[in-house]
Amino acid sequence: xxxxxxxxxVNLTAGTCTPEPLNxxxxxxxxxxxxxxxxxxxxxxxxxxxxxxxxxxxxxxTGPLTGTMASTxxxxxxxxxxxxxxxxxxxxxxGYFGAEMKFAxxxxxxxxxxxxxxxxxxxxxxxxxxxxxxxxxxxxxxxTEETIxxxxxxxxxxxxxxxxxxxxxxLFACIVNDLHRAAGRSGVGAVxxxxxxxxxxxxxxxxxxxxxxxxxxxxxxxxxxxxxADNAVTGQGLPKYGTQVLMNVINEMGALPTRNHRDVQFExxxxxxxxxxxxxxxxxxxxxxxxNAACFGCTIACGxxxxxxxxxxxxxxxxxxxxxxxxxxYEAAWALGAAxxxxxxxALHYANMLCNEHGMDPISFGATVGAxxxxxxxxxxxxxxxxxxxxxxxxEALCKLVEMTAHGEGFGKELGMGSARMCxxxxxxxxxxxxxxxxFPAYDSxxxxxxxxxxxxxxxGACHLRSxxxxxxxxxxxxxxxxxTTDGKPELVKAFQDAxxxxxxxxxxxxxxxxxxxxxxQPQVQAACEGDWSMDKLNLVGERIWNMERQFNxxxxxxxxxxxxxxxxxTEPAKTGPAKGLVNGxxxxxxxxYKIRGxxxxxxxxxxxxxxxxx
Amino acid sequence: xxxxxxxxxxxADYLPAGARNNRVELDVADAATVNAVLAPFSxxxxxxxxxxxxxxxxxPEARDSTPLAEGDALAVWPPIAGG
Numbered sequence: 001x002x003x004x005x006x007x008x009x010v011n012l013t014a015g016t017c018t019p020e021p022l023n024x025x026x027x028x029x030x031x032x033x034x035x036x037x038x039x040x041x042x043x044x045x046x047x048x049x050x051x052x053x054x055x056x057x058x059x060x061x062t063g064p065l066t067g068t069m070a071s072t073x074x075x076x077x078x079x080x081x082x083x084x085x086x087x088x089x090x091x092x093x094x095g096y097f098g099a100e101m102k103f104a105x106x107x108x109x110x111x112x113x114x115x116x117x118x119x120x121x122x123x124x125x126x127x128x129x130x131x132x133x134x135x136x137x138x139x140x141x142x143x144t145e146e147t148i149x150x151x152x153x154x155x156x157x158x159x160x161x162x163x164x165x166x167x168x169x170x171l172f173a174c175i176v177n178d179l180h181r182a183a184g185r186s187g188v189g190a191v192x193x194x195x196x197x198x199x200x201x202x203x204x205x206x207x208x209x210x211x212x213x214x215x216x217x218x219x220x221x222x223x224x225x226x227x228x229a230d231n232a233v234t235g236q237g238l239p240k241y242g243t244q245v246l247m248n249v250i251n252e253m254g255a256l257p258t259r260n261h262r263d264v265q266f267e268x269x270x271x272x273x274x275x276x277x278x279x280x281x282x283x284x285x286x287x288x289x290x291x292n293a294a295c296f297g298c299t300i301a302c303g304x305x306x307x308x309x310x311x312x313x314x315x316x317x318x319x320x321x322x323x324x325x326x327x328x329x330y331e332a333a334w335a336l337g338a339a340x341x342x343x344x345x346x347a348l349h350y351a352n353m354l355c356n357e358h359g360m361d362p363i364s365f366g367a368t369v370g371a372x373x374x375x376x377x378x379x380x381x382x383x384x385x386x387x388x389x390x391x392x393x394x395x396e397a398l399c400k401l402v403e404m405t406a407h408g409e410g411f412g413k414e415l416g417m418g419s420a421r422m423c424x425x426x427x428x429x430x431x432x433x434x435x436x437x438x439x440f441p442a443y444d445s446x447x448x449x450x451x452x453x454x455x456x457x458x459x460x461g462a463c464h465l466r467s468x469x470x471x472x473x474x475x476x477x478x479x480x481x482x483x484x485t486t487d488g489k490p491e492l493v494k495a496f497q498d499a500x501x502x503x504x505x506x507x508x509x510x511x512x513x514x515x516x517x518x519x520x521x522q523p524q525v526q527a528a529c530e531g532d533w534s535m536d537k538l539n540l541v542g543e544r545i546w547n548m549e550r551q552f553n554x555x556x557x558x559x560x561x562x563x564x565x566x567x568x569x570x571t572e573p574a575k576t577g578p579a580k581g582l583v584n585g586x587x588x589x590x591x592x593x594y595k596i597r598g599x600x601x602x603x604x605x606x607x608x609x610x611x612x613x614x615x
Numbered sequence: 616x617x618x619x620x621x622x623x624x625x626x627a628d629y630l631p632a633g634a635r636n637n638r639v640e641l642d643v644a645d646a647a648t649v650n651a652v653l654a655p656f657s658x659x660x661x662x663x664x665x666x667x668x669x670x671x672x673x674x675p676e677a678r679d680s681t682p683l684a685e686g687d688a689l690a691v692w693p694p695i696a697g698g
Contacts, residue, residue, distance in 0.1 A: 246696075247691060252670045471696065
């Protein structure tokens, strides 16, 4: 069995930690992690609950492959009702924390209620205790991890925590583990903060036992690793250049959202790209990039570890930021850079470090700054209101605003609401580049049409990690499709959405899908887990997870009207590049997508679909 | 005619010495095809993966027959991905 069959239920109101058996009937239907934790959430909370109330729950969950020999098997997810989106949230993180939870003997931890005082959960194998976190409240994610390790005299403890952003309930606060990995999106850190839960610290020494058929598992995982090693993308491209290599590609294709999506190409994209991170700086003769890095069990190692220029204005008086630190990854570099017109690589790295240190999603933060800069450009926001000059391209403004937002200072409080609420407050809701309250990632859907449908129908708000059709439309994985047409995109999006649900539920990284198909994952799951895990079953599980999330959102009050894009992307054509003159064809794709999904014209799954999926 | 060749990621090693910002301006024959423009740079075929003219993908089977026009930008990447 890939599962430990054990759940920890933590009632923060009562201060109790209670083990209970994993619901194996649900595990058989939802596999693990995103799927299984979402099933628990859906069964246990009112969909209309206020995300920041004690009645919301938050679940940290592993999958059956988490902590195993499967490549990239280090993932865990945080499932809750999202503070930013009011929709179901599932944020996925790598690093080493997820594997440690498995090693301690737990599949997931369900947090409910609200602690009267700040606490952290300490798990040491079977031992589970809520401990006082008064001395940790106010500390950064980095300080929290260091303090907990020191106080327990164990550097092997793995920590997930919130920083100032989560404590202040910044609506896009994230949960940071292993210093620079994060369950980043939808405001899961704000939910954690609302519960007065500062951190989860785990030490597990049990390893993973009980793999159903170990010889078959060894064979399947080795075969999977060979596929990854032999593939040019996962074996060479990602380790060498990381995700940041996309900066020039997407810019060349005219799909790099720039200055709050006013433009689709950024004239300074080259200065913030992977290639730029490899170049030696004139100031110190060193390259920005120090090395690549891998999460637990990963044989791809796409992560970036970099050092900032010590003479840069942002850190010249702050030596604590001079060391090697995680980043930049493509999404952060885009959101902090092109989205605001900022072409200063060092400033982006500084802002990214502060997002990691204080626990903020750099995508939503950067995109919200972009919206504020447009409001400033239009004269709707003034220097007096913001507290500084905030024109597009200002690295100084970016670096100051990241501090103000994390700490809830001045205009930072407004930014901390996210772009949708901020733009609505200032009478320009249409300037928020978001869906369901969550900001877009780094692909303009006028130049990559399928991503418009991806964003509009994502169950957790605008997100590229729910159906990454960029793989097909740009990179030709598994087959090349035309990014400028809507033809075939509803089918493509559905296929990506369902398959991604399975990768997430298994506890592996979605980046394996650049080389693996579900046919590569299936023998690993089958060998690890009891029961039937055929391709047919996995395909059904993926579709079931997607529809379960959909039903939660509908019950929460979301409608087909929420499956839409901001007017800018539907009415303002791209100005340059291959997509010049194009808007996104969401209105053509959406009805086709609903039909393919087996949903009615209001986006509600019909009875036949629900019956087929056992929902 | 003049065109711009851009080589990214590991392909940057195949640019002439002194090339900056991953690009070089070229003087090529009128209506030169993609493969004709790339030939002098001896790019490994396996690394000549993502080929764009002005941002538009040119599939492998069309690279021998697709001509460039004055002022076009030809950009090439090895197999890469991101997220």
